[in-house]
Amino acid sequence: MKPTIVKARPDDVQKDASMILQKEMMARHYDRLCDAPMTGEKVASTFVPGNLNELIMCFDLVNNLPEVNAIQSGLRKKSGQYIMEAERSGHSEDVCTYVKSDIGMMMKGNIGPNGRELPKPDVLLLSYTGCFTFLKWFELLREQYKCPTIFLQTPYMADGKITPNMIQYMVRQLKEDVIPTLEEVSGVKFDIDRLREYLKKSAQAEDDLVAVLQSAKHKPSPIDAYFGGIYYIGPIFGAFRGTDDAIEYYKFLRREVEERIAKGLGPITPDGTMEGEKYRLVVEGPPNYTSFRQFWKMFYEEGATVVASSYTKVGGTYDFGFRHDPDRPLESLAEYCLNVYTNRSLPMRIDMLVNYINEYEADGLLINSIKSCNSFSAGQLLIMREVEKRTGKPAAFIETDLVDPRYFSAANVKNRLESYFQMVEQKRSGKGAAA
Amino acid sequence: MTGKTTKEIVARAEALYDDLDFTAARAWKEAEPGRHVIGHLPIYVPRELIHAAGMLPLGIMGGGDRLEVIHGDAYYQSYICRIPRSTIELGLSGRLDFVSGMLFPSICDVIRNLSGMWMTLFPDVYVKYFDTPQTFEDEIGGQFYIGEMRELLEGLERIAGRKVTDDDINASIAVYNENRALLRELYALRAELPWQAPASEAYLVARAGLVLPVEEHNAMLRDYIDAARATRRPIKDNAKVILTGMFCEQPPLNLIKSLELAGCYVVDDDFMLVARWLTEEVPTDGDPLEALSHAFLHHSMSTAAKYEPDEAEKGKFLIRAMERTGAEGVIFASTSFCDPALLDRPMLQHVLDEANIPYIAFKYAENSGQMQPIREQAGTFVDSIKLWSAA
Ligand code: SF4
Ligand code: SF4
Numbered sequence: 001m002k003p004t005i006v007k008a009r010p011d012d013v014q015k016d017a018s019m020i021l022q023k024e025m026m027a028r029h030y031d032r033l034c035d036a037p038m039t040g041e042k043v044a045s046t047f048v049p050g051n052l053n054e055l056i057m058c059f060d061l062v063n064n065l066p067e068v069n070a071i072q073s074g075l076r077k078k079s080g081q082y083i084m085e086a087e088r089s090g091h092s093e094d095v096c097t098y099v100k101s102d103i104g105m106m107m108k109g110n111i112g113p114n115g116r117e118l119p120k121p122d123v124l125l126l127s128y129t130g131c132f133t134f135l136k137w138f139e140l141l142r143e144q145y146k147c148p149t150i151f152l153q154t155p156y157m158a159d160g161k162i163t164p165n166m167i168q169y170m171v172r173q174l175k176e177d178v179i180p181t182l183e184e185v186s187g188v189k190f191d192i193d194r195l196r197e198y199l200k201k202s203a204q205a206e207d208d209l210v211a212v213l214q215s216a217k218h219k220p221s222p223i224d225a226y227f228g229g230i231y232y233i234g235p236i237f238g239a240f241r242g243t244d245d246a247i248e249y250y251k252f253l254r255r256e257v258e259e260r261i262a263k264g265l266g267p268i269t270p271d272g273t274m275e276g277e278k279y280r281l282v283v284e285g286p287p288n289y290t291s292f293r294q295f296w297k298m299f300y301e302e303g304a305t306v307v308a309s310s311y312t313k314v315g316g317t318y319d320f321g322f323r324h325d326p327d328r329p330l331e332s333l334a335e336y337c338l339n340v341y342t343n344r345s346l347p348m349r350i351d352m353l354v355n356y357i358n359e360y361e362a363d364g365l366l367i368n369s370i371k372s373c374n375s376f377s378a379g380q381l382l383i384m385r386e387v388e389k390r391t392g393k394p395a396a397f398i399e400t401d402l403v404d405p406r407y408f409s410a411a412n413v414k415n416r417l418e419s420y421f422q423m424v425e426q427k428r429s430g431k432g433a434a435a
Numbered sequence: 436m437t438g439k440t441t442k443e444i445v446a447r448a449e450a451l452y453d454d455l456d457f458t459a460a461r462a463w464k465e466a467e468p469g470r471h472v473i474g475h476l477p478i479y480v481p482r483e484l485i486h487a488a489g490m491l492p493l494g495i496m497g498g499g500d501r502l503e504v505i506h507g508d509a510y511y512q513s514y515i516c517r518i519p520r521s522t523i524e525l526g527l528s529g530r531l532d533f534v535s536g537m538l539f540p541s542i543c544d545v546i547r548n549l550s551g552m553w554m555t556l557f558p559d560v561y562v563k564y565f566d567t568p569q570t571f572e573d574e575i576g577g578q579f580y581i582g583e584m585r586e587l588l589e590g591l592e593r594i595a596g597r598k599v600t601d602d603d604i605n606a607s608i609a610v611y612n613e614n615r616a617l618l619r620e621l622y623a624l625r626a627e628l629p630w631q632a633p634a635s636e637a638y639l640v641a642r643a644g645l646v647l648p649v650e651e652h653n654a655m656l657r658d659y660i661d662a663a664r665a666t667r668r669p670i671k672d673n674a675k676v677i678l679t680g681m682f683c684e685q686p687p688l689n690l691i692k693s694l695e696l697a698g699c700y701v702v703d704d705d706f707m708l709v710a711r712w713l714t715e716e717v718p719t720d721g722d723p724l725e726a727l728s729h730a731f732l733h734h735s736m737s738t739a740a741k742y743e744p745d746e747a748e749k750g751k752f753l754i755r756a757m758e759r760t761g762a763e764g765v766i767f768a769s770t771s772f773c774d775p776a777l778l779d780r781p782m783l784q785h786v787l788d789e790a791n792i793p794y795i796a797f798k799y800a801e802n803s804g805q806m807q808p809i810r811e812q813a814g815t816f817v818d819s820i821k822l823w824s825a826a
Contacts (some may be wrong), residue, residue, distance in 0.1 A: 090784065092769075092777035094798075096513075099778065128569065128742075132543045135569070135742050136778035142746055143782055151570055151742060155579070156541065158550055165582030170746030172575045175808075345564075346551025371514045374774055378519065380546040381510050386555060401511065 016268045018253040019231050025249065027114065029239050033062055034116040040162070042186055043143065045121035048315045050129030050154055050337035053323065054198035054242040057176070059186035063239040066122060066137070070101040072113040074289030074403035082108060083404055095136065096133045096175050097372045097404040099140065106144060119143055123185045128340025129154040129374040130314070150181045154337040159343050162338050170334035196326035203323040208250035209236055210318050211270035214258045216307040217360055220277035222260035222268040224305035227296040237315030242324075269300040279424055282356045284310045284349075284383065285376050286401040287369040291408045295400075298410075306366075308356035310349065313341035317352075346379050350386045357391045359379030363424045364393040365418075371401045394427050396420035437654075438515030441636065441662045444655060448639035450819050451646050452688070455502055455525070461533050471594050473561075473654060474531060476522070476546055477683045478740055479712040480565050481727050483611050485579050486649060487603040488591040493534065494645025494709060500687040500802040515798045516543040516772045518684035519549045521709060526557060533596050536561035538587070542683060542740040561590055569742040571732045580728045588734045604723035610649050612716050612741040618644075619711075624660060626760035630670045632663040634678075634701035635691045641707050650717070671698070674820040676763040678704040679753065679783070680769040680776040682738050686799050693806040694739050694766070697813035703728040703740060712736050733772035739779035754780045757792060766813065767796035 014021075025384070036043050042063040046052065048068065056063050072342050073079040083097055083102025089107065091100050102132070112118040127140040142149045143397055152173050155166040179190050185424075188332055212232055216225045223229070233251060240246040266274040270293050281299075283306045299306065316322065317339045325332040339344070365387045369377045384395045398416045399409035451459055464470045471490045475482075477630045482492040486537040491597030498504065498521030506527045507520030525531050537549035537560055550564040566583050618641060625632045640659045668789055678694070680704040686789055694701060715734040718726045737743065737752035753765060769776035780796065787794050797809055 090781045092798075093779045094772045095774050115546075126742075132547075132740070133774055133778065136739070136775065139743065139749065139782060140778070141751070149746075151580065151744060153569045153576075154546055155566045156564060158539075158547070158566070163582075163586075165579060165586070169575065169579035169582070172578070173570060176572070178568065225820070282782070300756060345554070346548050347554055349551075350555070354730055369512055371512075374515065374772075375544040375548075377512060377514050378545040379510075379552050381512065382552050 010419040016137065016256055018249070018256050019268070021249060021252060022231050022234055024244060025235055025240060026238075027089060030112050030114045030116075033064055033118060034112060034114060036062055036119045040357070042122040043119050043126050044123045044182075045138075046125040047127055047129070047134050048237050049131070049340040049342055050127035051237065051241070051315060052125065052127060052152075052333055052337075053239060054195055054202060055174075055182070055333060056125070058190060058194050059188045059222075061123070061182070063187055064118065065238055066102045066141070067098055067371050068238060069112065069118070071100040071289050073101050073105055073391070075292055076113060077290060077405070078105070079290060080405035090331055094138075094371065094373075097401055098284055099137045101403045102137070105207045105289060105348065121147055121428060122376060123147055124149040125152070125182075126150060127152045127154070127337065127338045130156075130340050133292060133375065148181060148185055150178050152178050152337075154334075154343055155400050156345070157338055157343055157348065160345055160348050162335060166338060167331055167334050170337065171330045173328050174333065192329060195329045198307065199324040199329055199332060201244065201247055201323070201328040203244045205236055206316070206318045206322060207248040207322050208254040209233070211254050212250070212257050213308070213312065213319055215261060216305075218261050218301045219280075219361070220264070220266045221305045221307050222257050222265055222281065223270070224296075224300070224306050225312060226309040227269075227292075227299070227317045228267055229306070229309055229312040230287065232310050234314060248270075267300075267305055269296065271297070272302070274300045274303070274305065276303050277305050279421060280305055280307045280360065280362045281364060281366050282306070282360065282362045283366050283368060284353055284369050284380065284404050286311050287368060288408050289403050290401075290405040291410060294410060295413065302417070302421055304421065305358040307362050310341050310353065313352075316340055321340040331365055342375050346383065349358055350390075353383065353387050354390045357387065357393055362393065363427075364420075365391075365395040367395065367397045369399045371407045372404065373402065394420070394423045394424070439658045439662060441654070442596050443664055444659045444662060445636045445639055448643040448655070449555045451591065451643045452639055453501065455498065457493065457533070457646060460491055463491050463648060464533055465705045469596075471535040471763065472540060473536040474534045475565075475709070476540060476549070478540055478542050478708045478738060479735075480538050480540050480569070480648070480709065480732075481587075482709065482721070483604055483607040484584060484599070484712070486587055486589075486607040486610065487775070488597075488599045490535075490591065490595065490624055491648060495522060495531070496642075496645065496685045497585075497801050499523055499685060499770070500517060500590050500689075500804070514772055515545060516684050516770045517802060518770070519545050521801065522549065523552070523556070526553070534560065536563065536590065539564045541566050543773075546683075561594055563587060563590055566640060567731070571744060573732060575728065577725075577728045577732055580731060581724045584724050584727065593660055597800055601723050604752075605719040606719050608723055608726065609719045610653070612719070613653050614644065614649050614656070614710060615713060616716070617653060617660065622657060622703065624663060624673075628664075629673070629675060629702055630668050631666065631699035632659075633695055634704070635688060635695060636663075636690055638706055641710065644710050645707065662761060672697045672821075673703045673816040674702040674764060675700045675760060675814075676766050677702065677756050677762045678766050678768055679751065680739070680773075680780065681706055682708050682740070683773065683777070684770040684801050686768065687721065687801065687803060689806055690799055690803065690809060692814050693810045698817035699766070699811045702757045702762050705736070708736055708738060739775035750783040753783060753787065754792075756792055763793070763824060765792060765794040766815060766816070767794060769796070769798050770801050771798045793823065
């Protein structure tokens with residue numbers, strides 16, 4: 001039996017009120033960024049994992065995230081031409097397509113999603129968390145923008161724990177490099193109480209975000225924690241963490257989700273509410289953005305909801321208890337960076353996915369392996385085996401790319417998904433999935 | 436001088452290179468009870484600490500083009516470089532079953548994730564991801580690095596069942612200082628008289644240092660340098676070039692030979708960085724961890740896996756190598772799908788463009804078979820260099 005999609009207005013893309021609110025916030029942010037040359041606000045470019053928005057705000061800087069720009073280029077189907085542009089200028093076809101999309105966008109006038117030119121950064125805050133590519137990416141941007149570059153290294157959580165040596169290292173970098181340089185660039189003196197205030201606000205929003213993500217434990221799940229989840233994490237992984245706007249948004253979102261639970265509703269999809277949840281999945285890896293809606297549709301059309309995903313933890317693993325802590329401001333920023341998903345060791349990633357499958361009562365694991373992303377992809381085949389072994393639930397592997405349309409083959413992905421759903425059915429009916 | 440010929444020395448080095456069972460390291464371990472071998476991947480680990488604990492550091496550079504990868508491919512997608520899969524193959528096929536520990540230096544996400552895979556696949560082996568600082572102030576990166584070295588030492592002490600003293604480490608630094616000095620001498624010889632010490636030979640001799648005890652390797656280097664100086668070889672009309680980008684997954688030996696056949700004198704490269712990482716003599720009379728840290732932060736090689744804090748310095752190591760060796764061009768040879776090398780490459784090329792230095796670029800894998808295109812590309816490059824210098 002096919003699931004029903006309840007359509008209110010058939011030809012329209014359906015959105016929750018929270019999605020509209022989120023969109024407005026993002027639009028406002030992009031306008032603020034593009035207005036910066038007029039308003040005199042200074043811009044700090046930085047990365048999503050290990051994004052120190054609270055600290056950036058202490059210096060009245062506006063946060064610009066090149067990964068989010070690449071996502072926007074992907075969604076607007078511009079990334080393909082940007083990537084080609086970068087390749088024509090000497091970048092290898094083998095490397096991370098986020099970088100090439102960003103560089104290509106820069107070469108083509110740096111036009112943001114609002115159709116306006118994005119400003120040059122006044123400072124590159126290279127917070128190196130969970131991916132070596134970041135390091136090269138900002139070296140490449142520094143070459144173009146010739147602006148001060150601040151380096152903040154997050155040690156890798158290889159042994160599954162945070163050691164005092166790691167925290168000390170990060171706090172020293174913050175105190176002796178990052179903060180003094182941000183003071184210099186911005187002309188604003190650092191005020192630790194201001195930071196504490198922002199961190200307090202972050203923690204509030206984080207509580208609500210966790211409640212939203214964990215609502216997927218309900219049956220049916222009121223949210224899709226991957227495709228929908230990407231909307232939910234936008235404000236907190238981006239430029240809003242630590243603001244009143246974020247607190248309001250997550251409160252609003254939480255209420256909306258609680259209402260959905262009360263009404264027994266499934267997740268909202270671009271085609272309306274999905275009813276008749278058939279499969280509950282855990283997804284590892286980033287999505288494809290160039291065919292985002294088409295990709296999502298392949299799930300909801302089959303009645304598949306993603307109940308937990310690792311990708312929605314790249315900007316923080318709040319569901320395992322971490323909260324920004326105003327009483328230990330710098331240490332807490334360090335712990336935040338250390339904890340992001342891509343900074344977690346492979347055994348930790350396996351534990352996390354196993355835990356999701358059990359806690360969210362999922363039918364299995366789906367891995368979307370990104371061709372150009374070593375940070376996520378190297379080791380995913382072992383992750384798949386281990387998770388299957390430890391949960392007894394079937395796992396499947398698909399391959400796409402984040403923003404390179406050349407690597408999204410709809411027919412292949414659909415085939416894989418269909419056979420995966422069959423595997424889940426077989427498993428349920430006790431026939432096993434040996435074939 | 437032992438009177439060994441270059442041929443004899445290179446033959447021994449090549450036998451070590453060809454031996455995928457690491458027989459020499461196994462024999463070293465079995466020679467005395469209680470001995471341990473610690474494997475490590477490229478680019479850099481402080482081998483002094485392993486040596487000071489009475490152990491043999493064993494450099495693992497993948498399986499090359501001689502290893503049949505049967506299991507390893509099941510662990511990696513086609514769009515990931517080859518070294519991790521052939522390393523997994525070495526592990527799963529039992530070729531590394533005599534190794535008590537494995538160190539995974541912080542080079543890139545692939546090696547980083549491989550450390551976790553090793554923990555999962557080989558739970559009885561001591562596995563350490565060896566994190567290194569990317570900030571270079573003594574009080575910041577240096578303190579962190581000393582902390583990391585202490586952790587490594589504790590791990591090694593647990594395996595050895597004994598404490599490692601500062602004197603032990605200082606003594607080890609001294610032997611490795613000698614090793615580094617000899618390697619510098621070998622590279623200087625190559626730059627000065629490249630026909631006397633061809634790159635393919637020097638490569639094998641340097642690479643033997645990954646599997647031999649350092650004392651033995653020092654003797655081999657000494658012998659080779661002496662023999663290479665003493666042997667008269669014909670001078671060819673080749674062009675001197677620098678090879679860069681080969682710091683991790685290794686090219687097949689044939690690739691280096693093909694470059695030579697195409698008319699290149701390869702006078703500098705980034706092979707076996709572990710042995711050449713520290714560029715100056717490390718003091719042996721103070722706190723050894725501080726000395727190693729200081730050397731790491733202030734006197735170490737530049738490579739794609741390292742952050743360059745000073746933009747003006749980016750790529751300058753190539754210009755300096757050109758001046759030091761008298762090279763006439765640069766060959767960028769990078770492993771397919773190697774993000775660090777390939778993302779770094781355009782920045783280095785811009786530096787060379789500005790300095791009017793010619794270069795070419797190609798990609799390879801450790802099991803690349805077809806050398807013809809590379810030979811042709813390199814041949815054309817050499818011709819153009821010659822034309823250029825004649826003009
Ligand atoms: S995590 Fe992956 S997609 Fe993101 S910058 Fe790193 S390599 Fe690129
Ligand atoms: S070849 Fe490059 S990408 Fe592959 S493991 Fe080595 S450094 Fe990493």
